[in-house]
Amino acid sequence: MFDVEDSLFLLAGPVKIHPRIQRAMAQPAHAHRSPEFTTTNKKLFTRLQEAYQTNNPVLCLSGSGTAAMDATVGSLIGPQDTAVALDNGKFGNRMAQLAKRYAKDVHHLEAPWGQPIPPEEIENALTDADALLLTHNETSSAFTHPLQDMAQLAREHDALLITDCITSLGGLDVPVDDLGLDACIAGSQKCIGAPAGLSFVSLSEKAQDRLIEHPSFYLDLPKHLDRWHDDQTPFTPATHLHLATLEALEIMLEEGLQARFERIQEIAKATRSAGEALGLELFAANGYRSDTVTAFRMPENITDNQLRGGLKERGVLVAGGQSHMKGKIFRVGHLGQTSLQEIAGFFANLEIVLRNHGAKINPGAWVQTISDIETR
Numbered sequence: 001m002f003d004v005e006d007s008l009f010l011l012a013g014p015v016k017i018h019p020r021i022q023r024a025m026a027q028p029a030h031a032h033r034s035p036e037f038t039t040t041n042k043k044l045f046t047r048l049q050e051a052y053q054t055n056n057p058v059l060c061l062s063g064s065g066t067a068a069m070d071a072t073v074g075s076l077i078g079p080q081d082t083a084v085a086l087d088n089g090k091f092g093n094r095m096a097q098l099a100k101r102y103a104k105d106v107h108h109l110e111a112p113w114g115q116p117i118p119p120e121e122i123e124n125a126l127t128d129a130d131a132l133l134l135t136h137n138e139t140s141s142a143f144t145h146p147l148q149d150m151a152q153l154a155r156e157h158d159a160l161l162i163t164d165c166i167t168s169l170g171g172l173d174v175p176v177d178d179l180g181l182d183a184c185i186a187g188s189q190k191c192i193g194a195p196a197g198l199s200f201v202s203l204s205e206k207a208q209d210r211l212i213e214h215p216s217f218y219l220d221l222p223k224h225l226d227r228w229h230d231d232q233t234p235f236t237p238a239t240h241l242h243l244a245t246l247e248a249l250e251i252m253l254e255e256g257l258q259a260r261f262e263r264i265q266e267i268a269k270a271t272r273s274a275g276e277a278l279g280l281e282l283f284a285a286n287g288y289r290s291d292t293v294t295a296f297r298m299p300e301n302i303t304d305n306q307l308r309g310g311l312k313e314r315g316v317l318v319a320g321g322q323s324h325m326k327g328k329i330f331r332v333g334h335l336g337q338t339s340l341q342e343i344a345g346f347f348a349n350l351e352i353v354l355r356n357h358g359a360k361i362n363p364g365a366w367v368q369t370i371s372d373i374e375t376r
């Protein structure tokens with residue numbers, strides 16, 4: 001029987017909440033324009049800059065990651081602009097749809113989910129483009145774009161680089177200033193490990209110079225940038241989510257960014273290796289596989305309800321496929337505070353579920369792969 005308070009929670013976001021973060025949200029109400037809360041905001045904005053590895057402003061919006069995506073695209077791309085949008089997953093498609101709302105023309109480059117878009121196609125499309133939009137880490141397919149290569153292409157064509165890093169910032173190494181990302185979007189409930197409800201966007205000097213008035217009053221980034229300089233937000237913030245995210249960032253920085261990236265990478269390797277040892281097939285193309293989520297093809301003659309439903313009955317929650325991939329893949333999140341011990345617990349339960357439904361697997365083969373990584 002699934003118990004929400006006692007489960008193995010391995011989604012690709014939201015993620016499990018550390019007790020320190022829960023305690024941070026248990027504070028009394030705060031006056032959001034008070035000197036005390038302004039100090040909280042200042043700490044939050046500074047910690048966000050550290051997590052982003054940037055000296056530029058990181059704006060904070062009360063709204064999910066899609067709110068920051070919409071705010072960013074609508075504040076940087078106008079009806080005179082041409083954009084290139086990379087679409088090989090659910091969220092890349094979302095970026096493309098946003099670009100079509102605001103740009104004059106959009107070169108919508110598509111590839112099957114989990115597969116890369118040929119670099120020459122991107123380069124050709126950038127010839128007359130003002131901006132390149134992409135989702136760095138596609139949790140829909142467990143695919144990661146080579147961000148450094150994308151940044152170089154954008155620089156060579158003097159195009160703004162607008163990146164959805166919602167499921168990579170804080171889990172993968174995304175040095176925003178070193179890479180030259182003009183707008184980098186993140187969310188509170190993914191790698192940062194806070195509850196859902198806040199989203200963030202960094203703006204390079206080039207992006208700040210290119211800001212335009214957003215058609216939406218609430219999502220207008222110039223308003224947010226103006227108040228950022230005062231350690232404020234233009235509208236009433238989600239105060240307790242600010243407190244929670246500040247605590248989540250403190251936990252991240254106490255661990256150390258590089259240590260966190262290395263831990264998540266090791267867990268990703270263990271997840272992929274253990275799955276293959278068990279007889280599962282990885283979904284995303286080799287060389288492009290995400291370190292924050294792993295997607296496996298559904299084993300033959302096993303349904304999504306049998307696999308994920310069976311896991312849930314045993315107190316283990318993983319994600320299914322989205323859109324046209326429903327029932328075809330399942331996804332294991334290993335971002336935030338996920339440990340190797342939890343991944344081992346997942347595979348122990350997965351093996352039982354698969355054996356109960358007659359799947360062809362290699363029983364116990366996953367144990368050695370995790371043990372090898374644990375003892376390195």
